[in-house]
Amino acid sequence: MAVAALLLVTGCSTGPSLENQSAVTAPPGDSHHLTIGSAGFTESDLLAQMYSLLLKQAGYQTSLLTVANRELYEPALESGQIDVVPEYAATFADWLNAKTNGADAPAVGSPDLATTMKALRELATPRGLTVLDPGKAVDQNAFAVARSYANEHHLKTLSDLGTSGLKVRLAAGDECVQRPYCEPGLKKTYGIDVTAVDPKGVGTTQAKSAVQNGQDQMVLTTTTDATLDQFGLVLLADDKHLQNADYVVPVVNRSRAGSTGVTKALGELNGVLTTADLASMNQQVDSWRRLAQDVARTYLKDKGLLK
Numbered sequence: 001m002a003v004a005a006l007l008l009v010t011g012c013s014t015g016p017s018l019e020n021q022s023a024v025t026a027p028p029g030d031s032h033h034l035t036i037g038s039a040g041f042t043e044s045d046l047l048a049q050m051y052s053l054l055l056k057q058a059g060y061q062t063s064l065l066t067v068a069n070r071e072l073y074e075p076a077l078e079s080g081q082i083d084v085v086p087e088y089a090a091t092f093a094d095w096l097n098a099k100t101n102g103a104d105a106p107a108v109g110s111p112d113l114a115t116t117m118k119a120l121r122e123l124a125t126p127r128g129l130t131v132l133d134p135g136k137a138v139d140q141n142a143f144a145v146a147r148s149y150a151n152e153h154h155l156k157t158l159s160d161l162g163t164s165g166l167k168v169r170l171a172a173g174d175e176c177v178q179r180p181y182c183e184p185g186l187k188k189t190y191g192i193d194v195t196a197v198d199p200k201g202v203g204t205t206q207a208k209s210a211v212q213n214g215q216d217q218m219v220l221t222t223t224t225d226a227t228l229d230q231f232g233l234v235l236l237a238d239d240k241h242l243q244n245a246d247y248v249v250p251v252v253n254r255s256r257a258g259s260t261g262v263t264k265a266l267g268e269l270n271g272v273l274t275t276a277d278l279a280s281m282n283q284q285v286d287s288w289r290r291l292a293q294d295v296a297r298t299y300l301k302d303k304g305l306l307k
Contacts, residue, residue, distance in 0.1 A: 028130070028255075028258030028259050028260075029253075029254065029255040029256045029257065029258055029259065030256075030257075030258075030259035030261055030262070031083065031256040031257060032060065032061060033060070033061040033063070034055055034060050034061070034063075034083040034084055034256070034257055035062070035064075035065050035081065035083050035084075036048045036051050036052045036055070036062055036065070036082075036083070036084050036085070037064075037065055037067060037073050037076070037077065037082035037084065037085035038064060038065070038066045038085075039066075039070065039073065039086075040066045040067070041068075042282050042285045042286055043139065043224060043278060043281075043282055044086055045066070045285075046281050046282070046285065046292050046295060046296050047086035047248065048064055048086060049064070049292050049295075049296035050296045050299070050300060051084055051250065052064055053296060053300055053306055054265045054266060054268055054269070054305065055084075055262065055265050055266070057265070057306060057307065058262075058264070058265035059261070060262075065082060067082070073085060074095070077251065077253055078127050078129065079253075080255065080256050082253070083252060083256045083257040084251070084252045084253075084257050084262070084266070085251050085252075086249075086251075087131075087248075087249050087250070087251045088139060088246040088247070088248060088249070089109070089113065089116050089117060089131075089134055089245055089246060089248075090109030090110065090116045090120075090244035090245050091109065091244070091246055092249070093108050093109045093116055093120035093123060094107050094108060094109045094244075096120070096123040096124060096127070097119070097123055100123055108120075109245070109246075110244060111241040111242070111243060111244055112245060113134065113245040113247060115245075116244065116245045117131070117249075120249075124251065128253060128254050128255060129253065129254060130251070130252050130253075130254045130257075130258045131249055131250075131251050132249060132250040132252065132263055132267065133249070133267065133270060134247035134248060134270070135247070135248060135269055135271070135272075135273050136247075136270070136273065136274050136275070137224075137247065137248045137273045137274055137275050137277065137278050138223060138245070138246055138275050139222055139223055139224045139246055139248065139275070139278065140222065140223045140238070140243040140245075140246045141181055141182070141220060141221075141222060141223075141243050142222055142223045142225070142235050142236075142243070143158060143170075143186075143218050143219070143221070143235065143238075144208075144211065144219050144225070144228055144233040144234060144235050144236065145161075145211065145217060145218050145219075145233065145234065145236060146211055146212060146214070146233055147232050147233065147234045149217065150234050153166060157236055157237040157238075158186070158189075158236045158237065158238055158239060158240070158242070159190055159240060160236070161218075161236060162190035162191035162192045165193065166193065166217070167193050167217075168186075168192055168193060168194050168195065168217045169195055169196050169197075169198055169215070169216045169218075170182075170183065170186075170194050170196070170198065170217070170220065171198045171200045171206075171207035171208070171210045171216040171218070171220065172197055172198070172199070172200070172201075172202060172219070173199065173202045173220070174197075176197045176220060177197050181242055181243055181244065182197075182220060183197055185242045186242070189242045190240065198210060198216050200216075200219075202220050202221065203219070203220065203222055203225050207219045207220070207221075208221070208228070208231040208233060209231065211231070212231045212233065218236075219233070221235075223235070223275050223279070224275060224278040224279040224282055225279065226279045226282040226283030226286060226287065227286070227287065230287070248273070250266045269305070272303045272305065277299065281295050281296070281299060
C-alpha cells in the first residue's frame with residue numbers, strides 16, 4: 001500500500017524543490033522517523049540496510065521502502081516521502097542535470113570526484129536535497145578479460161591491452177558503440193582495437209560466458225561485480241581514468257534528514273567501506289543466498305560500527 005501510494009503521488013509530481021523555495025531555505029531537519037529508500041537491486045538494498053542500522057543505533061526510527069525507478073524515487077526524496085537514499089555521484093549528477101536542463105544538456109559527471117561532487121551539489125541543493133560526503137567505495141563501469149588471456153598477454157591495465165595491439169571483441173550493451181566510456185573511449189583513450197560489440201548486456205551471465213569460452217575477449221561489467229571468479233575473469237585497471245566518479249553517496253531530504261546527527265551516523269561508513277567490501281557483500285547475497293539485512297549487520301559488526 002505504501003509503495004502504491006508513493007507511485008501515485010510521485011507519478012504526477014516532481015516534488016516541491018523548484019517551486020517551493022522553503023525546501024531550500026528551511027533549516028536542516030531532524031525527523032525522528034526516517035524512511036530509507038532502495039533502488040531494488042542487491043547493492044542498493046545492502047546500502048539501505050546499513051544506513052538503516054546505523055541510523056537506528058543513533059536513535060532514529062527507520063523503515064525501508066523499495067522503489068526501483070529513479071524517476072519515481074527521486075521526486076519522493078524531494079517531497080519527503082523518502083528521507084535518505086544511496087546514490088552514485090556521477091550518475092546522479094547527470095540525471096539531475098538532464099532533469100533540470102533537458103536531456104540534451106552536456107554531462108556534468110566526470111572522472112574527477114571533486115568536480116563531480118561540486119556539480120551534483122549545485123543541482124541537488126535547489127531541490128531541497130543534501131548530498132553527504134562520499135567514502136572510498138565506487139561502483140563504476142569496468143572491463144574484464146579471461147584470467148588465462150590476461151596471463152598469456154601480460155595484461156593488468158587497459159593501457160596494457162591497448163599497447164598489445166590485440167583485436168578485441170567486446171561483450172556489452174547495445175549502447176556501448178556510442179557511449180564515450182565504452183567503445184569510443186576505449187579506442188580514443190587507450191588505443192584498444194575493438195573490432196565489434198557483441199550485444200549481450202552489461203555484466204550478464206551470457207556476456208561473461210562469452211568471454212569465458214573465448215567467443216569474446218572482454219566484457220563490460222562493474223567494479224563491484226562479485227561473480228568474476230566464477231567465470232575465470234579478472235578486471236583490467238582503468239589506469240587513465242576513463243570512467244566517471246560513481247562513488248557511493250548518501251542523499252537526504254534536507255528538511256527532514258539534514259541534521260548533523262544523520263550526517264554523523266551515515267558518515268561512519270566512509271572510513272571503512274571499500275569497493276571490494278561491496279563486491280564481497282554482493283556475492284554473499286547473490287551467490288550464497290544470504291539476506292541483505294544479515295550481510296549488512298554482520299559487516300557493520302565486524303567493522304566495529306554496530307554494537
